[in-house]
Amino acid sequence: MADEAGVLVEATDIARFFDVSRPALARMIAREPRRTLRAVDGVSFAIPRGRTLSLVGESGCGKSTVARLVVGLYRPTRGRIGFDGTDVTDPAARGSGRGSIRRRMQMIFQDPYASLNPRWRVGGTIAEPLHAFGEAGGRAGANERVAALLTQVGLAPADSEKFPHEFSGGQRQRISIARALASQPEFLVCDEPTSALDVSVQAQILNLMKDLQAQFGLTYLFISHNLAVVRHMSDTVGVMYLGRIVEIAPAETVFRAPRHPYTRLLMDALPDIAMTGRARVPVGGEVPNPISPPAGCHFHPRCPLANDRCRRESPVLREAAGTSVACHAVEEGRA
Template structure:
């Protein structure tokens, strides 16, 4: 292998998502459609999302509720299959691998997920020892019960809990402690890639900081790669290296954290950032996020953001923009392309 080829292999991203899409059939039952003469209805939850994540880095996806962030998460861990597009993990088509028996099991060990609600994602009838130990037994990573118990104790210690907590039930913990248990379970298989679906949104602010610092520490120690999904831009600024802004199933801006927070380009990104309270603006009125996300079953023609955008023109209302690079930032906006903003 030549030096150039070796360099290309080394620099290839761990996670590569190309034109990923997922649609759901939300049509009325067949007989209703026949009698009422209604067509089938498809909900395009994710519609052509593309991004990459380098090993050891964090990409954050942000946006309002209903923009498709959680659907992207479930596509990457194999809970949903794609309607279109590809997810390549470490050079291999992940969705084909997920369906491939032993190869699929091996991939699932390397890709794990932390869910939004720690109480809902933990079995209330199981003790913590069973919850955290289940991946170890399911994947056959440890054979004896004693080895599993020792490993569970190590995992609990790594997330700031006591090995003695293994004998307790989820309801005996606070919300932050339950999320630490979820993180310990996700870490049980020694994954390379963690998909974090709003892991701190159900927690108090002080507890959020503890969990975020824990995740940052684990990333430094173990070289983890994160896809971090959140609607809280203050949290995103703390944890991310790159930020992708989603709107109605599509990425509208993708940039490194510093560039995006310092000089956002897309009108939707600007709207989200303007709504954040700022310490130096105490006493000044904040700009609320205008309007609401359109009905995804009946999205606007052209740019989906055009009904809420102060810079929209006729082209915006008729032609859907595509993600393009402008000075290292990828943006889907006609106004930016034309130099109007």
């Protein structure tokens, strides 16, 4: 990717499978084999320091699983995850103290209410990582840090005395961001951070995240099912379908010249971003069951360009002119 020397986070062929078999006895009576769900199956990317990589795709395509793999909430079935040159695939490599990699990466979730303890005052929630990583610097020091963090996310120092239910959805997401920033991380994984919010509030939170990125030089892995949301956030956009990246390119290129038929479908579903006056087309069909994905190209049952080769042979990501696309039609020049 663009700036090889400055890569902070790198995923190489990561995969995570889940065993979703029924209990052994039921399986034996029904003579059923074990069933494996390939939530993520061979995803690679590199995020340069201070940049944003977004992953987009419909629900169920494996975005949250990638997020959880990267922050170490899941162990990969296969592949390697590098952070600032260290292989962190083994949880032990992430450490736990002040100098640890665990401190240097934090995650923001879709539902801030679920990630904030309803019985804790906001100040306590924000200060918790300070204590966990031994950075609180006594009670006065912690209070001062919490006040500064609340101000940074557009809230008031006095808000530290309140409880989560006293805030709106957008304000609660600001509190989660303040908590995530408490340990002074370099890297934030943001999993649908605005998907539960009204459109106008979404824009405010996205702007806040962009401002914080500029101020602190943060690196983001940003996850959304909505291409419109990632448009102004991303340096690079990766489009996921059924556990794989089908197209990855600089954001500007993806929006100007989407190449994969699935990316184009997602674009067509957007409200006329290119101002072409084209009518909006909803994305047709449904994401297949990842336990038994279609043979060949996983996208073929929904693809207007599918042919026999597509039904047989799985396309691999190939780079041309700065865009990597996994599609036979693109490769054959018939897309």
